[in-house]
Structure formats: C-alpha cells, structure tokens
Amino acid sequence: MATQVSVPCRGSNGSALGSVHEIGWTETNGEKLAVGARKHGKRAKKKIDEESLMGYLCTQICEHQIGIAVNLLLLLFLTHIFFPRARRRTHKFFHLSYFNPETAKYGCGTDDLPFVALWIVVFTGMRVAVMDYILGPMARVGGIKTKKGLVRFKEQAWLICYCSCSWSLGMYIMYHSEFWFNLHGMWRGWPFREITGLSKFYYLVQWAFWLQQIVVVNIEEKRKDYAQMFTHHIFTSALLFLSYGYYHTRVGIVILCIMDLVDIILPSAKLLKYMGFSSVCDIMFGVFVFTWLVTRHTFYPMVCWSIYKDAPVDMAPGCYFADGTMIPASNTTPYDALGGNLIWPNLLKAYTDRTGPICWNPTIRYSFLALLLVLQAIILLWFTMILKIVYKVLSGQNADDVRSDDEGEDEELEDQAELERVSHPINAAKGGAEWAPVEQEVGVEALTFTSRRSPSVNGGVGVRRNSRRPARSSSGRASGISIPGHGDHKELLGRIGCDKPT
Incomplete structure (x- = not known):
C-alpha cells in the first residue's frame, strides 16, 4: 500500500493555507476503490484556483511566520555579537535611543524606528507561537468543536493576552503621571521632547503592534467589517507616528488606554460564547456595552473636546525652542520665518530636527482633531451594529457579534481515531483484502507550479485533516512542483529508473 498524504497547513489564524492531496487505494483485482471518509458527511471545499508565483510566495510567508521571525531575530542577534563594527547600528534594534543622563529621560527621533521594526517581527512570531502552542490546546480543552470556533478562539484570546498587558502598563503610566484624570495635564509643558523610558517603551511597542495588525487583518479571513478594521488600523498607526513625531505622547497614551479596555472585555465575551457559556456570555456582553459607552462615547469625546477647548489655552500658538x-504667533515675522504656519515640517520635527524649534498652530490642532473624529465615526458605525446585538439579547436570543463574524459554512474538527482508520485501511479492511498502490503515468504536462493551496487529484477522494502544522512534505512539494501520484520518495526514484519501488 502506498499512501500519499499532505495535511492542510494553517496560518496563524487557522485558515486553510495548504493543500489537501488525495488518498486512494485499489484492490489487486482492480474492482474496488477505497475513498477517504468525511466525518458527518461534510463535503470537501471546492478546489482553489491555481495562483501565481507571487501568490505562492505570499502563502509561504504566511505559513512560516514563526520560522521567518526566529531567523530574522537570530540573524540580527548574531550580527550584533560577532561583528563589533556593526553594533553602532544594531544596538538601535535592542535599546531605547536618545538617553539623556542628566534628566534620566529619553528623547525621540529616527533611531527609534529600528526598535519598532524589531517588535513588529517579535509580534509576528509571538502571535503565531502563542496561538498554535498555547491557545489552540486551551481551546480544545475548553470544548471547541468547530474549525471556525477554534480560529476565533485563538484570535480573540491573543487580543486578551496583549491588551491586558498593554492596558495595565498604560494605566500604570497614567496613574503616576501629571495627566491622571487631568485633561489639562496632557497639554501643559508641551513640547515634551523627553519622556520616561517606560513611557517610550510603551509607546513604541504599541506602535509596532498596530502596524503588525495591518498585516494580521489581511492574513485572517475577511470579515464583514474588514474595511472598517483596516481603516481603523491605518488611522491608529498614522496617529501614533504623527503624535510621536510631534511630541504629543501624553494624549496618545490616554487614547490607547481608553481603547484597550474594550478590547479585553469583548474578546472575553466571545470566548465564553465559543465555549458554550451562553448565559455568562450575555452578562459579559452587558458589561462590554456599558464599558464601550463609558470609554468610547464618553471619555474619548472628552479628549477630543479637550483638544478643541483646552489645548489652545494651555498651548499658546507659537514656536518653541x-x-x-517661545516666539508667539502674534510676532508674525519671526514666527513665519521659523515655519510656524507649515504643517508637515512641524509634525515630523522629531524625525527631522530634534533640537530645532517646533511650532504649534490651529491648522495642526484641527488636523489631529479631524483624524480622531474619523475614528469616532468608525466607532459609531460599530455601535449601531452593537445595538442590533442588544436587541437580540433583549428579545431572548444569545449575544452574537455581528460586527466581525465571517460568512461561510463551519465544519467540525476531524476525529483523530477516524483519521487513523482511514489512513491505514488494511487494519480496517474486512476479509483480509489485499491492497496495492494506484499506478499512474505522468508526463511533463502533468507538472504544475502552484500554490500549496491548490489540491492535486490522483484518482482518490481527499481526506481533510485539521492540523496546525503541515505533514512532512514530499520532494515534489518542497519546490512547489506537484507530481500527481508520487508522494513516496522511493517510489519516485523507481519511476525515473533510479530504484525499484517495493
């Protein structure tokens, strides 16, 4: 019996990224063909169209996020250790830059960008590792029975892990700051050219996380609110970039803490739903709705109002050295000479001229306010969807997040014992029937350069198996070339005359 199996490789979100080869056997008399079993009569998904080379490469990147992240980190770390001349550049990836020993604080500038890049790589590998090796087993212990449920459980649990840490650290920074429940404290003393090491670490890591989320939202299966989520991540990353370059880290920390709290409670409610605790889920959903109203429709508008009302009082328009x-804006000649009415040169001052003058003008204030109000518009759109869920709960139905559930049919996870029975049909065959491999002649035209997402057909019917890791690839799959019917290495050698298959 010759068996060819390729288990579907799943990306960090559990979506099918690999291929499903066919398993086929024939009796020696050629009368019967055993086909793979499908649990509960589930139909295999339709064959995915062949993709281009670029699509194949993108698929490989998605499948090997941990390996890519680990190799990049090892390369950077080993370069830093064994090449002393390179440390002048590599140390920026590992350490916070612009430390001032006189004030024991840190400045801001372009040398901080390598630190952000490092954490993007760290989050890429960490997210997949935590989801696959910790959250996946937890989901199964929690009674998750469907593939979509497993995917959603891991995604939401990862958000809980990250946002719990980021929100706790942000609240700690705010509690020990001048702007703890003090909106004027966000503006008095601007520009804040130097901040504490903890604040800088928090801000840069948050920036890296949201940049990485732009990639994640495109890796995961498309949701109903994909456009809103993608826009939200773009605007959040842009605000972090601009606020850091314009020394507005205090207001940024406040907004991040306001947003992170909801991203802990809502995923918690979803996890309860996936595990079947519908009643507790409804209670948690009520807590979520209350928290959403308080944070995103009370505290967040208060911050926006403070930008409009308090900032002009605490930050007089002018150029600050x-x-x-400070040269006030009323002194028009030197103010204009310093570029007081310019937008981008001032917004990017930390990246272009750390020690030069930086100017504050009403146009910049309204620009920041406009970006924040765009986020509020997206939040209001989500809130209308949340109200639909509230109506469902009040009408006696269970809470269900209509914002982000994807379309399509869900499938139950395959039973391992059933898979083993299908994978070894000799043990399950009755009457001692003797089996032999399916013989196929393959020409050059049968070779296809396809993505791993494209299943190949070799006379049998596919057996789909859920796995976080792909099965050991055959030599044909290593390069992306699919040779139908040639999964066994020894058999392949026999086909080309180098060995005789047994």
Whole structure:
C-alpha cells in the first residue's frame, strides 16, 4: 500500500493555507476503490484556483511566520555579537535611543524606528507561537468543536493576552503621571521632547503592534467589517507616528488606554460564547456595552473636546525652542520665518530636527482633531451594529457579534481515531483484502507550479485533516512542483529508473 498524504497547513489564524492531496487505494483485482471518509458527511471545499508565483510566495510567508521571525531575530542577534563594527547600528534594534543622563529621560527621533521594526517581527512570531502552542490546546480543552470556533478562539484570546498587558502598563503610566484624570495635564509643558523610558517603551511597542495588525487583518479571513478594521488600523498607526513625531505622547497614551479596555472585555465575551457559556456570555456582553459607552462615547469625546477647548489655552500658538523659550504667533515675522504656519515640517520635527524649534498652530490642532473624529465615526458605525446585538439579547436570543463574524459554512474538527482508520485501511479492511498502490503515468504536462493551496487529484477522494502544522512534505512539494501520484520518495526514484519501488 502506498499512501500519499499532505495535511492542510494553517496560518496563524487557522485558515486553510495548504493543500489537501488525495488518498486512494485499489484492490489487486482492480474492482474496488477505497475513498477517504468525511466525518458527518461534510463535503470537501471546492478546489482553489491555481495562483501565481507571487501568490505562492505570499502563502509561504504566511505559513512560516514563526520560522521567518526566529531567523530574522537570530540573524540580527548574531550580527550584533560577532561583528563589533556593526553594533553602532544594531544596538538601535535592542535599546531605547536618545538617553539623556542628566534628566534620566529619553528623547525621540529616527533611531527609534529600528526598535519598532524589531517588535513588529517579535509580534509576528509571538502571535503565531502563542496561538498554535498555547491557545489552540486551551481551546480544545475548553470544548471547541468547530474549525471556525477554534480560529476565533485563538484570535480573540491573543487580543486578551496583549491588551491586558498593554492596558495595565498604560494605566500604570497614567496613574503616576501629571495627566491622571487631568485633561489639562496632557497639554501643559508641551513640547515634551523627553519622556520616561517606560513611557517610550510603551509607546513604541504599541506602535509596532498596530502596524503588525495591518498585516494580521489581511492574513485572517475577511470579515464583514474588514474595511472598517483596516481603516481603523491605518488611522491608529498614522496617529501614533504623527503624535510621536510631534511630541504629543501624553494624549496618545490616554487614547490607547481608553481603547484597550474594550478590547479585553469583548474578546472575553466571545470566548465564553465559543465555549458554550451562553448565559455568562450575555452578562459579559452587558458589561462590554456599558464599558464601550463609558470609554468610547464618553471619555474619548472628552479628549477630543479637550483638544478643541483646552489645548489652545494651555498651548499658546507659537514656536518653541529646546531651551524653553517661545516666539508667539502674534510676532508674525519671526514666527513665519521659523515655519510656524507649515504643517508637515512641524509634525515630523522629531524625525527631522530634534533640537530645532517646533511650532504649534490651529491648522495642526484641527488636523489631529479631524483624524480622531474619523475614528469616532468608525466607532459609531460599530455601535449601531452593537445595538442590533442588544436587541437580540433583549428579545431572548444569545449575544452574537455581528460586527466581525465571517460568512461561510463551519465544519467540525476531524476525529483523530477516524483519521487513523482511514489512513491505514488494511487494519480496517474486512476479509483480509489485499491492497496495492494506484499506478499512474505522468508526463511533463502533468507538472504544475502552484500554490500549496491548490489540491492535486490522483484518482482518490481527499481526506481533510485539521492540523496546525503541515505533514512532512514530499520532494515534489518542497519546490512547489506537484507530481500527481508520487508522494513516496522511493517510489519516485523507481519511476525515473533510479530504484525499484517495493
């Protein structure tokens, strides 16, 4: 018996990224063909169209996120250790830059970008590792029975893990700051050219997380609110970039803490739903709705109002120098000479001229306010969807997040014992029937350069198996070339005359 199996490789979100080869056997008399069993009569998904080379490469990147992240980190770490001349550049990836020993604080600038890039790579590998090796087993212990449920459980649990840490750290920073429940504290003393090491670490890591989320939202299966989520991540990353370059980290920390709290409670309610605790889920959903109203439709508008009302009072329009002096906007000649009415040169001052003057004008204030109000518009759109869920709960139905559930049929996870029975039909065959491999002649035209997403057909019917890791690839699959009917290495050698198959 010759068996060819390729288990579907799943990406960090559990979506099928690999291929499903066919398993086929024939009796020696050629009368019968055994086909793979499908649990509960589930139909295999339709064959996915062949993709281009670029699609194949993108698929490989998605499948090997942990390996890519680990190799990049090892390369950077080993370069830093064994090449002393390179440490002048590599140390920026591992350490916070612009430390001032006199104030024990850190400045801001372009040298911080390598640190952000490092954490993007760290989050890429960490997310998949935690989801596959920790959250996946937890989901099965929690009674998750469907493939979509497993995917959703891991995604939401990862958000809980990250946002719990980020929200706790952000609240700690705020509690020990001048702007704890003090909106004026966000503006007095601007520009904040230097901040504490903890604040800088928090801000840069948050920035890296949201940049990585732009990639994640495209890796995961498309949801109903994909456009809103993608836009939200773009605007959030842009605000972090601009606020850091314009020394507005205080207001950024406040907004991040306001947003992170909801991203802990809502995923918690979803996990309860996936595990079947419908009643507790409804209670948690009520807590979520209350928290959403307080944070995103009370505290967040208060911050926006403070930008409009308090910022002009606490931050007089003018150009501010590093030594603390200021030229007011009313002194128009030197103010204009310093570029007081310019937008981008001032917004990017930390990246272009750390020690030069930085100017504050009403146009910049309204620009920040406009970006924040766009986020509020997206939040309001989501809130209308949440109200639909509230109506369902009040009408006696269970809470169900209509914002992000994807379309399509769900499938139950395959039973391992059933898979083993199908994978070894000799043990399950009755009457001692003797089996032999299916013989096929393969020409050059049968070779296809396809993505791993494209299943190949060799006379049998596919057996789909859920796995977080692909089965050991055959030599044909290693390069992306599919040779139908040639999964066994020894058999392949016999076909080309180098060995005789047994």
